[in-house]
Amino acid sequence: MGGYALYVWVSYGVAAVILIANIVLPKYQHKMMLKTLTKKMQRAEQLK
Amino acid sequence: MMKFIYMMASPPHFYRLAGKWLPWLSGITLLLLAAGLYGGLIYAPTDYQQGESYRIIFIHVPAAWMSLFIYIAMAIAGAIGLIWRIKLAETVAVCSAPIGAGFTLLALITGSMWGKPMWGAWWVWDARLTSELLLLFLYLGVMSLYSAIPDKRVASRAVALLALVGVVNIPIIHYSVEWWNTLHQGPTVTKFDKPSIDVRMLIPLMVMAVAFKVYYVWALFLRVRVELLERERNTQWVKELLKMNKG
Amino acid sequence: MKEASLTKVFIALLKRDLLLAYRHRAEIFNPMLFFILVITLFPLGTGADTKLLQTMAPGIIWVAALLAAMLSLDTIFRSDFEDGSLELLILNSHPTSILVLAKVLAHWLATGLPLIIISPFLALFLGLDQDVIGLLIVTLLLGTPVLSLVGAVAIALTVGLKRGGILLSLLVLPLYVPVLIFATNAIEMFSSGLPITAQLWILSSFLLLSITLTPWPTAAALKLSLS
Numbered sequence: 001m002g003g004y005a006l007y008v009w010v011s012y013g014v015a016a017v018i019l020i021a022n023i024v025l026p027k028y029q030h031k032m033m034l035k036t037l038t039k040k041m042q043r044a045e046q047l048k
Numbered sequence: 049m050m051k052f053i054y055m056m057a058s059p060p061h062f063y064r065l066a067g068k069w070l071p072w073l074s075g076i077t078l079l080l081l082a083a084g085l086y087g088g089l090i091y092a093p094t095d096y097q098q099g100e101s102y103r104i105i106f107i108h109v110p111a112a113w114m115s116l117f118i119y120i121a122m123a124i125a126g127a128i129g130l131i132w133r134i135k136l137a138e139t140v141a142v143c144s145a146p147i148g149a150g151f152t153l154l155a156l157i158t159g160s161m162w163g164k165p166m167w168g169a170w171w172v173w174d175a176r177l178t179s180e181l182l183l184l185f186l187y188l189g190v191m192s193l194y195s196a197i198p199d200k201r202v203a204s205r206a207v208a209l210l211a212l213v214g215v216v217n218i219p220i221i222h223y224s225v226e227w228w229n230t231l232h233q234g235p236t237v238t239k240f241d242k243p244s245i246d247v248r249m250l251i252p253l254m255v256m257a258v259a260f261k262v263y264y265v266w267a268l269f270l271r272v273r274v275e276l277l278e279r280e281r282n283t284q285w286v287k288e289l290l291k292m293n294k295g
Numbered sequence: 296m297k298e299a300s301l302t303k304v305f306i307a308l309l310k311r312d313l314l315l316a317y318r319h320r321a322e323i324f325n326p327m328l329f330f331i332l333v334i335t336l337f338p339l340g341t342g343a344d345t346k347l348l349q350t351m352a353p354g355i356i357w358v359a360a361l362l363a364a365m366l367s368l369d370t371i372f373r374s375d376f377e378d379g380s381l382e383l384l385i386l387n388s389h390p391t392s393i394l395v396l397a398k399v400l401a402h403w404l405a406t407g408l409p410l411i412i413i414s415p416f417l418a419l420f421l422g423l424d425q426d427v428i429g430l431l432i433v434t435l436l437l438g439t440p441v442l443s444l445v446g447a448v449a450i451a452l453t454v455g456l457k458r459g460g461i462l463l464s465l466l467v468l469p470l471y472v473p474v475l476i477f478a479t480n481a482i483e484m485f486s487s488g489l490p491i492t493a494q495l496w497i498l499s500s501f502l503l504l505s506i507t508l509t510p511w512p513t514a515a516a517l518k519l520s521l522s
Contacts, residue, residue, distance in 0.1 A: 004101035026270035224473035
């Protein structure tokens with residue numbers, strides 16, 4: 001990379017981190033949300 | 049017509065539709081990103097002035113475009129939510145903010161990574177970098193306003209209002225910063241003059257720009273689905289969905 | 296009973312708010328005191344080099360005014376929100392946006408104007424020339440109402456929150472940047488003998504724009520905060 005490798009790769013690395021975080025985070029939240037909501041529903045059914 | 053829009057924008061319908069689109073969006077994004085990266089890192093020739101360091105452009109410029117694009121999209125979605133009271137539009141506005149903030153931060157970091165070898169400093173009070181920094185503050189304001197208001201319906205309407213005020217201010221802020229910059233900084237700051245860019249550089253740049261746009265839709269849909277689930281947790285459709293999941 | 300005309304209501308509201316401000320004088324003096332303190336701190340921090348202070352004076356005074364204006368914003372709607380008179384303001388038949396304008400005007404008269412009155416003395420502290428001080432006052436007269444008007448939107452959005460302090464600064468300060476830029480730039484250009492009509496026109500247009508445009512979002516935000 002002609003002496004600029006550090007700058008270029010850090011840039012691409014930061015891009016990868018930010019882009020991946022914005023995908024993985026909501027996916028994880030979605031999973032957790034489904035889990036907690038299902039648990040809540042089961043508890044509500046047991047109470048009936 | 050309105051009836052059709054309301055049906056399309058109803059949370060259960062959108063939740064299912066977005067779920068069907070997700071694999072396509074992820075596939076297209078990854079393909080475009082791969083093409084853009086190949087084009088930017090291998091296919092595009094070395095710049096005769098800046099050497100290899102210019103390759104940051106393929107991240108920096110599309111990210112900067114996206115930071116503005118998402119703010120405008122957020123304001124439009126907010127306006128639609130405020131005027132027609134469409135829940136989905138409010139959710140879209142709210143969910144856009146963190147993605148936009150991510151792109152703004154990315155544009156700032158890559159800008160300073162590019163600035164170090166070109167200007168010799170990590171940070172220069174360049175007009176575009178400065179207004180990008182202010183844009184980041186606007187995004188952070190939107191995000192913290194949303195998290196500060198406990199009632200999420202009220203919060204998303206407040207966010208929509210703030211986004212509208214912000215979008216009116218963005219051009220004013222941008223041009224004042226530009227004015228300030230040209231008057232304060234002498235000609236010592238070497239701005240890159242923009243010669244007509246080589247086509248072999250332009251194509252990867254455009255591919256990356258489109259890839260980021262599709263990525264935005266992908267990330268947005270993921271976030272909107274979570275937000276819809278949380279807000280509609282007590283409705284019938286969410287309960288049915290959970291039963292289906294269990295069974 | 297006949298409904299009072301809009302002008303009468305406007306003036307009555309203005310009088311009421313000014314009277315309230317007079318009764319709570321401490322709330323007016325606090326931002327002023329803050330303004331003076333911040334400006335006194337600068338020479339202590341940077342050293343008392345007259346040349347340096349002179350070049351930095353417009354920026355120091357304007358940044359201090361910006362922060363003082365932001366600190367004082369809380370008083371526009373807070374007490375009315377707490378005692379419920381804000382709901383009356385929204386529920387009556389007159390357009391809320393105009394009434395909001397009366398409240399902001401009263402707030403500016405009570406907090407913005409005192410800052411402008413003491414700013415010449417502080418400018419002397421920092422060694423500004425007398426003719427430059429005149430221009431400083433002009434920019435403050437044009438600029439600080441904008442700060443109050445734009446700030447009103449943000450405070451209306453956060454008035455229902457218990458801890459809005461830092462959030463408010465995040466919402467408001469980026470929007471204050473254009474005023475800061477053009478006001479300080481006008482002073483700088485003037486001290487180096489350059490024409491400044493453009494800056495003054497732009498500041499005036501900011502003022503007109505914010506008078507006409509900000510009352511609506513402020514009114515909408517108040518309604519939202521009360522819902």
